[in-house]
Amino acid sequence: MNVFIEQLNLPIEEDWRCFLSSEQSSYLIQPPFTDAGQEASLLAWGVTIDKEISGTGRYKCGMLVGKLIKSIEDDQTSFVLSIVSIVFTAPKVASLLGPLLLQHVVEFASDQSWASVHICCPKKGQYGEFVRQLIASDTSWSRTPGKVVVRISDVERVGPLLSRLEKAVERKKGFARWTIEPYDSSDMELWKNRITFSKAHQLGVPWDPDDDSYDWEPSLLYSRILKSEGEIIGWLICHFLSNDTLRYGKLWVDPGWEQSGAPLAMLCDVMRSAHFQATSSTNEGHAVGHPIRSGCLISHPTNRNLHRLVTSKFKPVCDSWTELENYSYYF
Known part of the structure; x- marks a missing residue:
């Protein structure tokens, strides 16, 4: 069997798009960057087999999508290729060709002198099992615990929790x-000063428009700033994952303000305005948020205080609770 692996040009051709999620399609069917000095943030590789197997010319049977992440530390620039998805037409095809595709992409990243290749996948479910099978025979992959993705939409379950949290904030x-x-x-001057201050004192850094690693922009309507005596001391910067899902993204308060009620106050303020305006919207018989149907929290177990809050308060009322794992291949 002849197997062909090729890097796909942007925009992705129509007959490859069946391998893409709706979010990926919004990026990969767009024309490529026109600025030669700008890095492409998303890359894709396709797998085909020859006509002797398929009988109809080359047969498209799989695709890998990766995101190139640029980071700058101590004036040193490095790149990480984060694999977003690996999709094949059938499980048997995935088992046979998946290792070849992954090996090809790892070798490509090494040839480009990138720092590493990264895969994030759920601890449970078919995709997570598939990824672990792909890397099982190569001891160069290292595993670390990942974040937890929490989705909420049922306002009848979340509403009473939000009211309790708002009362806790008042107390x-x-x-x-x-x-x-x-x-x-x-107010870019104020934000630039805060970014400089955060980096100098190893504090949380707000959304930085000059940071190429972001593939999203803040929602102005559903983001908040925390100030004391005119100075920024915290923020909750939210963005849309889709038209009807808001992610409560970068939440931070400076040391000393954690127990002031401010972190919860920002979260409650956004949740109330995003999901609890007058509505009769339902989904599968359950009342859902309005004007934004659902929300998404991402918790990192290493942030023990936030993770304890998310686990104790939001896990009982969430639609889904997805624990992730990270696998990295360092060069």
């Missing part, structure tokens, strides 16, 4: 010396 607020304001990306 903690007391003589608060902080205020919550809408996110304003136009």
Whole structure:
């Protein structure tokens, strides 16, 4: 059997698009960047087999999509290829050709002098099992615990929790010396000063428009800034995963403000405005959020305080709770 693996040009041709999710399609069917100095953030490889097997010329049977992530540390630039998805037409084809495709992409990344290849997958389910089978025979892959993705939409279950959290905020607020304001990306001087301050003091860094690793932009309507005496001390920067799903993204408060009620206050404020306006929308018999149908939280177990909150409060009322694992191949 003759197997052909090729890097696909953007925009992705029509007959390859069956391997893409709707989110991937929105990126990969667009024309490529016109600026020669700009890195392509998404890359794709396709697998075909020859006509002797399929009987109809080359047969498209699989695709790997990866995201190239650029990072700068101590004035040193490095790149990581993060594999977003590996999809084949059938399980037998995946078992046979998956290792070849992954090996090809790893060798490509090595030839480009990139730092590593990364795969994130669920701990449970078919895709996670498939990824672990792909890398099982190669001891160069290292495993680390990943984040937890939590999705919520049932307002009848989430509503009582939100009310309890809002009451907890009021009890903690007391003589608060902080205020919550809408996110304003136009005040770039203030944000640049905060980014510089955060990096110098090893604190949380807000969304940085000059950071090429982001593939999203903040929602101005559903993001918040925390200030004290006119200075930024925290933020909740949200963005849309899809038209009807809002991710509560970068949540941060400076040390000393964690127990002030401010982190919960920002989260409650966004949830109330995004999902709990007057509506009669339903999905499978359950009332869902309006104007935004659902929300998404991503928790990192290493952030013990936030993860404890998410586990104790949101896990009982969520639609889905997905624990992820990271696999990395370092060069």
